[in-house]
Amino acid sequence: MKQVSLKIVNITKIFKDFKNNEIRAVDNISFEIIPGEFVTLLGPSGCGKTTTLRMIAGFEKPTEGKIFINDINVVEIPPWKRDIAMVFQSYGLFPHMSVGENIAYGLKMRKIQKEESQKKVKEILRIVGLEGFEDRPPSSLSGGQQQRIALARALVIEPSVLLFDEPLSNLDALLREQMRIEIKRIQKEVGITAIYVTHDRTEALTLSDKIVLMKDGKIEQIGNPEDVYEKPVNKFVGEFMGKIFFFPIQVLDILEKETLVRLKDRVYKIPSLPTDKADNYVLGCRTEALKISSDGPIEGKIKTIVYLGESSEYYIDTEYGEIMIRVLSPFDKNLSEGKSVKIDLVPEIAKIIPD
Ligand SMILES: Nc1ncnc2c1ncn2[C@@H]1O[C@H](COP(=O)(O)OP(=O)(O)OP(=O)(O)O)[C@@H](O)[C@H]1O
Ligand SMILES: [Mg+2]
Incomplete structure (x- = not known):
């Protein structure tokens, strides 16, 4: 050929x-x-x-x-x-x-x-x-x-x-x-x-x-x-390629291989650099970059749980809108609909995107 x-x-x-x-x-x-x-x-x-x-x-x-x-x-x-x-x-x-x-x-x-x-x-x-x-x-x-x-x-x-x-x-x-x-x-x-x-x-x-x-x-x-x-370069690409959630952040410092950002009262080290110069940035998180965690900075309330067998989808109302987190089975039965939860990020796979 x-x-x-x-x-x-x-x-x-x-x-x-x-x-x-x-x-x-x-x-x-x-x-x-x-x-x-x-x-x-x-x-x-x-x-x-x-x-x-x-x-x-x-x-x-x-x-x-x-x-x-x-x-x-x-x-x-x-x-x-x-x-x-x-x-x-x-x-x-x-x-x-x-x-x-x-x-x-x-x-x-x-x-x-x-x-x-x-x-x-x-x-x-x-x-x-x-x-x-x-x-x-x-x-x-x-x-x-x-x-x-x-x-x-x-x-x-x-x-x-x-x-x-x-x-x-x-x-x-x-x-x-x-x-x-x-x-x-x-x-x-x-x-x-x-x-x-x-x-x-x-x-x-x-x-x-x-x-x-x-x-x-x-x-x-x-x-x-x-x-x-x-690694979507902007919000459009992020959203077009799948479910993604954006959080407003303040970029504190851009180091050689990582970026220090602040979300609410929390400072995260993101192991990548912004790809474009911008006045404002957001943190783009796919559902796999979010987890329910007792010391997370984002507060929310579980609205719906969709049971899928090997995993469940948790739809959670937060100050940033509705967020979906996928939890592998077996999951904590205490996390039922209507319960308040805290959400944290997995900084390793979060992405800094121009707003
Ligand atoms: N012969 C034509 N004369 C005038 N405008 C055209 C012509 N062909 C395409 N366009 C316009 O050019 C733009 C791009 O059209 P195109 O067919 O390339 O889109 P597409 O990405 O293939 O969309 P789709 O997913 O709907 O097939 C559209 O705004 C369309 O209306
Ligand atoms: Mg076409």
């Missing part, structure tokens, strides 16, 4: 509406993808994910900027010459052709011999886990199977880059989970460079080597899943 790198350099896409007003769909973004990497463009609806993907595919021309595939600027190269395949939300299979003919279609266009083509179809069906499905009509397949055929059809022409635009949104929750794992397995087995668009953070966390988190046409943060989840 040929593995390519991509470099997106300062691309901007401006659309015009009927009155010639500018719509800045993508606003001066840059990121790089190393060969064989799985990169996700993640962000809320309308943030410019699809537009970015379409510019990489060549369906849309950037208003400004460059797109390099292996150091060649492809901005002026038409889509069919970019050696890229794309998988969409709708599978787009031809209903009157068999599964085998659907997959072989791109090979036929490329004038590949029948024997060679049949061999490739067989091999790709094995990779997507649908060996022996050649003669089935697409309509007889389940949604997940159809999506695998769409993936097989994209892969069989051996493109250099595989693009996905929300490919799993039409599937039910369970199937989506299975296909997520399948897509990752197949991408790693084939070794292809992939870009995946989604607004689903769980999908991004499970699939990606690297996440590019976007908002309003701009990039908020680039990093591996752990970084983006554990």
Whole structure:
């Protein structure tokens, strides 16, 4: 498998509406993808994910900027010459052709011999886990199977880059989970460079080597899943990647490797430094960075306990709003609904974020 790198350099896409007003769909973004990497463009609806993907595919021309595939600027190269395949939300299979003919279609266009083509179809069906499905009509397949055929059809022409635009949104929750794992397995087995668009953070966390988190046409943060989840650079990223609670703090001192902060009457040593200069900071705590503790500085009252078997979720009213803390079973039966509790932080995994 040929593995390519991509470099997106300062691309901007401006659309015009009927009155010639500018719509800045993508606003001066840059990121790089190393060969064989799985990169996700993640962000809320309308943030410019699809537009970015379409510019990489060549369906849309950037208003400004460059797109390099292996150091060649492809901005002026038409889509069919970019050696890229794309998988969409709708599978787009031809209903009157068999599964085998659907997959072989791109090979036929490329004038590949029948024997060679049949061999490739067989091999790709094995990779997507649908060996022996050649003669089935697409309509007889389940949604997940159809999506695998769409993936097989994209892969069989051996493109250099595989693009996905929300490919799993039409599937039910369970199937989506299975296909997520399948897509990752197949991408790693084939070794292809992939870009995946989604607004689903769980999908991004499970699939990606690297996440590019976007908002309003701009990039908020680039990093591996752990970084983006554990070290959000701002409140938006923190909230987009999962449950997080913010506490107002005073930064007392920034040392070489740690920051001294004050929350109420308590001083904490946070083993990281603020990433950005700001007038005010908050402490961002995921639920795992909070614990019920008799000498914690935050006072609260247990509102609801949700029992989940291996753990329970405690919803606690505090002066900072409702906080959720997860407690592993077996839990202290004295901590019942209506009881007052104190809450402390786990400073090691709390994060200083500009307010
Ligand atoms: N052809 C177009 N003409 C005008 N505006 C457009 C066009 N295509 C996209 N836009 C606008 O550009 C912005 C980004 O759209 P885009 O489709 O890239 O978002 P997205 O992140 O893929 O969202 P979603 O998650 O809803 O698919 C939106 O405000 C959209 O309305
Ligand atoms: Mg989109």
